Amino acid sequence: MSSADAVAGVLWIGVTAYAVFGGADFGAGFWSLFAGRGERARRARDLIGWAIGPVWEANHVWLIFVLVVLWTGFSTAFASIFSTLFIPLSLAAIGIVLRGSGFAFHKTARRLAGRRVAERLFGLSSLLTPFFLGTVLGAIASGEVPVGNAAGDPVSSWTGPLPLLLGALSVAVSAYLAAVFLVSDARRAGAADLERYFAARALGAAVAAGALAVAGIVALRADARFVYDGLTSAGLPLVIVSAVCGIAVLVLLRRGARRGARALAVGAVAAVVCGWGVAQHPYLLPQELTIDAGAAPTATLTSLLIVFGVAVVLVIPSLALLYTLAQRDLIAEGDAPVTDRGDR
């Protein structure tokens, strides 16, 4: 494996981590947006805020990680993607601003009238940001991003069927992941009714994601033949793993099983994202720019790999500490918020 391939692998680890952790976060915003009104909706929102509060910031660092590895390791691809896909990426950036500030302020401004607005913004941008990021992935897969400064079409590059389907799929997958996570969080908070509430939503989101995935495969076959061929050959085992994990989650949720659903849901998403990477190999921009042709000089790639190694040694244990403390309720703003009902 060349060092360019290794850096591409690191990039893809970042993409996978962002899809899983960032995705679960976006999905939590999605459920907050569609929780409706009333007592149960309030409790569901409280659970969401309580569950993602301590970890949300760290979850989104993965996006910065992906951007930095891309512009350092594969500068040309970065410049081409960001100039051609100026519109969806600008919209995603604006979504990130709205989302982050909505979240920051709804936590602190809880006695202000503005809390509602902040919550709305948080929810809405949790829907739009993964959608536009999904269209970017779709545009890249369908070969709509040529090498150069804004060399591709600014609009039609990301408004074809495949990008739009992938945008919708990103939203559905995020919602699915979040719902599965929130089932566990509801259990941790001792709210059996919310456990059922989110289990039902996980099932719904899983069905939607499955349907969109099937439609996506049809669109891939039409518009991104190279990736389609990859997914049905070298990437096939990972696609199968993803499907099996996804179905297993549904079975576990139906049975109300206590363990395993979360890990399997992560596995389902991670496998399909990795499968995508395998399918696209050796291209950064399918049939436009290969990993080797687009890679930085060796010294840069080596430094990136060293930095990544240091990051693994330093960040992974810290992150594990954070998640462990959060799961053991040693770090929290207060007590679990949703226990004021009789369903224990």
Added chain:
Amino acid sequence: MTQLAVPLASTLEAARSQMAFTLGFHIILASLGVALPALMLIANHRGLRRDDADALLLARRWSKVVAVTFAVGAVTGTVLSFEFGLLWPEFTGRFGEVFGVLFAIEGIFFFLEAIFVAIYIFGWERLSPWTHFWSGVPIPFCGLGGAFSVVAVNSWMNQPQGYTMSSGGEVTDVDPLKVIFNPAVPYEVPHMILAAYLVTGFLVASVYAVGMLRGRRDRYHRLGLLVPLTVACALAPVQFAVGDSAARAIAKDQPIKFAAMECVQTTATHVTEYIYGRCTSEGVKGGVGIPGFDSFLVGFSTDTEVIGLDTVPAEDRPPANTMLHWAFDTMVGIGSAMIALGLWLGVVWWRRREIPQTKWFLRAVAISGVAAVVALECGWIVTEVGRQPWIVYEVMRTEDAVTQADGVWVTFTLVVGLYVVLGAALAITLRAMARRWRAAAEDDSEVPYGPSGPPAEVAR
């Protein structure tokens, strides 16, 4: 890879405006992110060591401010990383592989900072007091590391080195250590880190000065003023020395930037130092002139030759000379005033072991926060506008770095609107927090390290 189509001038203007605006906004939050955790830990440490409830309460409240500003700063920082591609694809496309490693290093620091900020701010209730304190200790160090990495990139843009470029403009080889430790790092990095501490120290102190002016002169407020003000006043003279050597280094490394800062039109010795005044092609109009002093500042002798703007063609000179000159003078002026404020505090403290309680001292502290932010922005204008027309000094012009995509004016407008709302929301939120704290001064839930046990509400 040569730029064939010249981008519309308006796209360049819009991109520069958007970058300047978003960076100018982020730099304030970034400064707080670098320095406020240190103040918070100082107060926390004092609270635990001396069993000081006021100090602990300050630490706890500052940690809540850290939480909000860190979250908003993370967002505005993410926007900047998007802008590397959205606004400057030619720059990042060509040199991302040169300077990018620094951002990768910054990424580690930022990641660790995010993790430990989360543990610290959510750990007040259930972690044991000293464990909790130590969980916060990595934060200021991550802040220093992150600031080093980011500012080193800017230093590299001022003093690019450590790469080879083919005749076609492709970067063919990179020497990462030469990139990281470029010649501008030794003065630019400490200057920015100290600026972060000064801005944070004066800004936090100014909040309590306002409170004291309104009659809240309890121990809590005096401590809230003293801790940050001491840190800031102690560092102000250091900053002055660092800034002075930075100016001398720039006179050597980027003489045209220095000439623009000081409005030196023609190369000469015995150059007059002008304080303010309007820059024209015939020299400075108005302002206060000190004969020979500019030469003296550059080389400790009035015989020192200072290079003038006329040594390069007009298209290689920075724009807006008067603004640059004023920005530089304002920064230096505010820096000097800070030192004076520190002397005032120091003398009174030395003689009476207490903060000067006069209205005028409190007023001076109250405006020092805003003044520090103004100085920060002025310094940033000097280094950024002073580097123009280059994005990478004498290597790549800003106009050759900009995107060919349409619609930057639209995103600029949206971003300005969004950030105005964001800034207002941040200000309103912080004020609301302060009001709530005043109202709930007796509230049990505000007591740090209150009785903790298994959360009573969680049912198993």
